[in-house]
Amino acid sequence: MRNYQRFAFALPFLLVACGGTESAFTGESPLLNNGQCSVSAQNQRLKTFMERSYLWNTDMPTNVNPNNYNSIYAMLDALRAPQDIFSFILTEQEYRDRFVDAVFFGFGFGRRDNVDEGVIEIRYVYANSPAEQAGLNRGDRITAVENVSMAEWFSRISAGTATFTDVFGPNEDGIERRIDWVEPDGTERSEIVRKTQVETNTVMATERFQVDNKDVGYFVFDSFLQRSEVDLNNAFDQLIGVDELVIDLRYNSGGLVRVANQLASQAAWNTVENEVFVTFQYNDNFNDQDVLFNLGPGIERLNVNRVYVLTTQQSCSSSELVINSLDPHIEVVTIGAPTCGKPVGQQPTQICDKIIYAITFQTVNSAGFGDYFDGLPVTCAASDTIVGDWGDSGDPLLATAFHHIENGSCGAMGALAHDELLMSIEAERLPLTQDPILTKFETRH
Secondary structure, eight states, X not given: OOOOOOBTTSOOOOEEETTEEEOSSOSSOOOTTSGGGSHHHHHHHHHHHHHHHOTTGGGSOSSOOGGGOSSHHHHHHHHSOTTOOOOEEEEHHHHIIIIXXXXXXXXXXXXEEETTTTEEEEEEEOTTSHHHHHTOOTTOEEEEETTEEHHHHHHHHHHTSOOHHHHHOOSOTTOEEEEEXXXXXXXXXXXXXXXXXXXXXXEEEEEEEEETTEEEEEEEEOOBOTTHHHHHHHHHHTTTTOSEEEEEOTTOOOBOHHHHHHHHHHHXXXXXXXXXXXXXXXXXXXXXXXXXXXXXXXXXXXXXXXEEXXXXXXXXXHHHHHHHHHTTTSEEEEEESOOOOOOEEEXXXXXXXXXXXXXXXXEEOTTSOOOOTTOOOOSEEOOOOOOSSTTOTTOHHHHHHHHHHHHSSSOTTHHHHHHHXXXXXXXXXXXXXXXXXXXXXXXXX
């Protein structure tokens, strides 16, 4: 039997059942060498699927002729509703590389471009990756690659004479680059780093802090993947007995709904057991569906009655689902910047060797709220200034969480200054142009 899973945020994986695996998408096996998988046939199958299952099927353009488009990608662009920036297509190989095996060939870090200062800031580094082995950490700043300054690289990229593939090379095994960087304390480093297969761990740090005589648990959660079931259990194992919980989702662009459910349930099980975690709302061809809080493979339960969640515009989809689903049941204090705004999701389907990620549902919480296309607001605004590695006491988001735990307020700046900071953060907000999970892939190397 073939099955679907729901991926509020574009991440399907193999289902494990009865000791084996089965595909996470439906339909017949690809028939690439006959008419069923011709371009026009794929286009027609996509149109039929969208007319039946697409959330915004009544907003699709009419009279779209499948024979007028030279690829299924162009067909999707022709069919999508005006408000849809999230739907996309992967090849089956791309799907398997990114989501089934959860590995890629690279150095193993995520970047943030600081063009004004002519540096790349390291956002995160995957465990046991070539970047980690070379000594790169969150907070380091890349100043040059292949003896060319980043200021020069940025200039070439802006002029259209170079791309980041030129800077770091294609994501292939064996590609080497000399990377120069500066650590937060000013130490200058230079290493030749060689790309290899990188496994994407989803918990990047787990720590305990003493704040105002309270035991505060903190973990950084980067993606809602299949392996996250185990990663979360390992994190919660280290946080048994904490008085407060801080979940860092600042760069988490989403993933599996069931993993979001596990995380939320492990945090507050005594309060949320038997309550509605999420309701899926489909188009008029289907009925709404309630899903209860579910521990899934979760073992340890902290049972807190308040959680702190650190967010930025990169906090999306399943990250937002954790916040929105817990909000009717426990106190949720959000710190940082408003989230990306994706209360919708996909149930991937296969057409020949393509995996279709068209939006098929919207999510609402047990209070019936799910209209946050502009993002979920924050309780306390704070700028995501990278000052060092995870858990650094100078990190504005984490420091604000600690201040709120101690004082019950956002900080010493006052309400007016807080509002001005939030306005400043919002002024720098970039419009979404595609599903944030795709953006994340483009900014890791």
